[in-house]
Amino acid sequence: MSKSLIDPFERRIEYVRVSVTDLCNYRCGYCMPEQGVHPEGHHAEYLSYEELARIIKAFVDLGVSKVRLTGGEPLVRKRLYELVEMIKPLEGLEDIALSTNAHHLEREAEKLHLAGVDRCNISIDSLRPQRFNKITRGGDLEKVLKGVDKALEVGMKPVKFNMVVMKGTNDDEIEAMVDYGIEKGVEVRFIETMPIGPAGVSMMDQHYAADKILKRVKAHVGADLIPSTDRSDAGPARNFHIAGTNARIGVISAVSQHFCESCNRVRLTARGVLALCLGQEDSVDLRTPLREGISDQELQQLIINAIAKKPERHFFNENVHNIEFRQMVQLGG
Ligand code: SAM
Numbered sequence: 001m002s003k004s005l006i007d008p009f010e011r012r013i014e015y016v017r018v019s020v021t022d023l024c025n026y027r028c029g030y031c032m033p034e035q036g037v038h039p040e041g042h043h044a045e046y047l048s049y050e051e052l053a054r055i056i057k058a059f060v061d062l063g064v065s066k067v068r069l070t071g072g073e074p075l076v077r078k079r080l081y082e083l084v085e086m087i088k089p090l091e092g093l094e095d096i097a098l099s100t101n102a103h104h105l106e107r108e109a110e111k112l113h114l115a116g117v118d119r120c121n122i123s124i125d126s127l128r129p130q131r132f133n134k135i136t137r138g139g140d141l142e143k144v145l146k147g148v149d150k151a152l153e154v155g156m157k158p159v160k161f162n163m164v165v166m167k168g169t170n171d172d173e174i175e176a177m178v179d180y181g182i183e184k185g186v187e188v189r190f191i192e193t194m195p196i197g198p199a200g201v202s203m204m205d206q207h208y209a210a211d212k213i214l215k216r217v218k219a220h221v222g223a224d225l226i227p228s229t230d231r232s233d234a235g236p237a238r239n240f241h242i243a244g245t246n247a248r249i250g251v252i253s254a255v256s257q258h259f260c261e262s263c264n265r266v267r268l269t270a271r272g273v274l275a276l277c278l279g280q281e282d283s284v285d286l287r288t289p290l291r292e293g294i295s296d297q298e299l300q301q302l303i304i305n306a307i308a309k310k311p312e313r314h315f316f317n318e319n320v321h322n323i324e325f326r327q328m329v330q331l332g333g
């Protein structure tokens, strides 16, 4: 059987973002409805760690080398390190990453890193406690900052900060975030709001274009931003070195500049749906066949068939999506 997954547009799929839950202890306005998603969600609807590990193994056997655990908030799922321990030994899996709001990171970082989480992205949209609490509808900045320090202390590398920039809400903190990143030796990635799900669509009037962010950063640091030539770790981000320093920043501009031609990823939801594109409905249910007892070979074939249906690109610019299934909190970012 083939050892690499190539989609119809000659893109090699080597990265799977695995959402381990669609629940979250925060309620960021661009991601989640205030009441959360599917509060009636039954435990059995979520893939168990054994099921997740089996699907991840199938992907790795097909040539995937990078997995990111995300959510919802991945750290609200108990003993996440057990899943990491299950997948760490997979031959060919080179990189296990985590995306988190860091609320529980101080408690979990060491166990996760020991189990095999190499790197982590931490969402921080504000460095002002009250504003942070408002944006996240209940978040505790102090806990998050302690989580940041713990991730750095236990040796996760790299740690990156993700800030969704919202006009009139937190765009006045771009400079403060650059300074915080420099202070901690951490790359900051500024993200444009994306019109995904009702929550995402509702925030598009606060969209703040990446090029404006770059201008602001450049003026603040008083130095040129040198585009990074290393694309190996960039994904959808455009990365820059701040001239004369070791500091890096990045922008993720899904709307003002789409990055679909270099898309190398698919997403698995916590309920076992393989989502083929962030901005299109195309998806394949893996949970039902898995629970009906398919073999490992059949599972691999299901994945190969799914990748053959990966759409060429999203249409955020032309056609704002507002699809119930497409909530970012389910897709994992
Ligand atoms: N809870 C974790 C966190 O916040 O990092 C992981 C899941 S979260 C869905 C992953 C990323 O998606 C976060 O960096 C978040 O800021 C981003 N995100 C969520 N909804 C978004 C939207 N509508 N537009 C842009 N980014 C979004």
Ligand code: SF4
Binding pocket: 024, 025, 026, 027, 028, 031, 032, 071, 072, 073, 101, 123, 136, 328, 329
């Ligand atoms: Fe939760 Fe992350 Fe979505 Fe915020 S962005 S509501 S922390 S899943």
